[in-house]
Amino acid sequence: MSRVVEVVAGTLIDRDGRFLLGSRPEGKPYAGYWEFPGGKIEPGEAPFAALKREFHEELGIDVEEATPWLTKVHVYEHSTVRLRFYRVWRWMGEFEMREGQTIAWQTPGELTVGPMLPANGAILKALELPSLLPITCAHEIGEEVILKRLAEAPPAAVLVREPGYTREALARFVVEVAARVRPAGGKVFVNADPAWLAGLPVDGVHLSEARLMAADSRPDFAWVGASIHGAESKAKAEALGVDYLLLGHVKATPTHPGAAPLGWDGFECRLADGCPLPVYALGGLAAADLPDAFAHGAQGVALMRGAWR
Incomplete structure (x- = not known):
């Protein structure tokens, strides 16, 4: 296996049980595909710290409460990534599309955007399960x-x-x-x-x-x-x-x-x-x-x- 890139991603969940997806901007692999927001963990950076930083840099919001959820390794053509997913329960601020992306709130089991980044199929299914x-x-x-x-x-x-x-x-x-x-x-x-x-x-x-x-x-x-x-x-x-x-x-x-x-x-x-x-x-x-x-x-x-x- 090639070097594993450590990545953190967050599933924002609102009061109605909906979750947030974002489109990948032009210039990145799989541009136009939809994903859960997040990004690479910097060397020496804790996963939760990376999550907070990425959400502030990409969407202009400050994550206040999140809990660890799933960890998935996926092999893409360009890299192998270890995705650490968090469920984000509370945040502050107004959304700003700082990378030119689009966002969409989705209901579990009723996806209306696509295509999805290949690593996220099992994550979408897990969102259909209750607490x-x-x-x-x-x-x-x-x-x-x-x-x-x-x-x-x-x-x-x-x-x-x-x-x-x-x-x-x-x-x-x-x-x-x-x-x-x-x-x-x-x-x-x-x-x-x-x-x-x-x-x-x-x-x-x-x-x-x-x-x-x-x-x-x-x-x-x-x-x-x-x-x-x-x-x-x-x-x-x-x-x-x-x-x-x-x-x-x-x-x-x-x-x-x-x-x-x-x-x-x-x-x-x-x-x-x-x-x-x-x-x-x-x-x-x-x-x-x-x-x-x-x-x-x-x-x-x-x-x-x-x-x-």
Whole structure:
């Protein structure tokens, strides 16, 4: 591999959940393509300092709050770059197009500009995922509780996980979940053998770590997630090209009695200098843990029992 160019990029997210893209100006490689604003990290410069500098130089704004997100290596014809993405939650100032570029606010899943810089396809898909991912536990608290909550407040996505359910029982429950979530625009992911899901109203399959490690190729679903616990399964998930990961357990949880939790430092360590996939923190967490999850590089928080209280 040629020398890797260290680059930082920021995804500005406004109050409506939209994100900002900018066009590459004339004179640069891929001129006219759209990208997330950012630029090269100078020697000895910290990534967050580079992010603040680039946004001030390019767009005239001052970044006030940002959290690390995804790290992706991409090989272009002219160079190999390591892109460190941040989500930018708060900034000050008025936008100034200081390099003659154009900007556009976009809604996740509804891109209206193009073409996109090749490295950014997976980033756009990650933006369609919510910060909170509820996981069903009907085998513990009953289907009625979960279906009632889903009808009252359909989430942007839900993961159906019901160990011990027969294929027929799971199919029936998935149909009930989908009837409450999908009409509102939400996604239904199911933790099961992919073969079980043929013909069911689902958007994706979630692979247990065992199924992930046994897989020879990515299952044929629009969305594929996976559970991981260490470097080996993380590498397999990246090679398989899944769309998101669950990593835990961060705090003590009844699902793993007596097992030592990772803690937030352990969670961040497992990501090993970043990850190209969005990672949900899992295990004993609540919506109130989102700030800690963001600060340690997570996509958000996956909730099991805490989602249905």
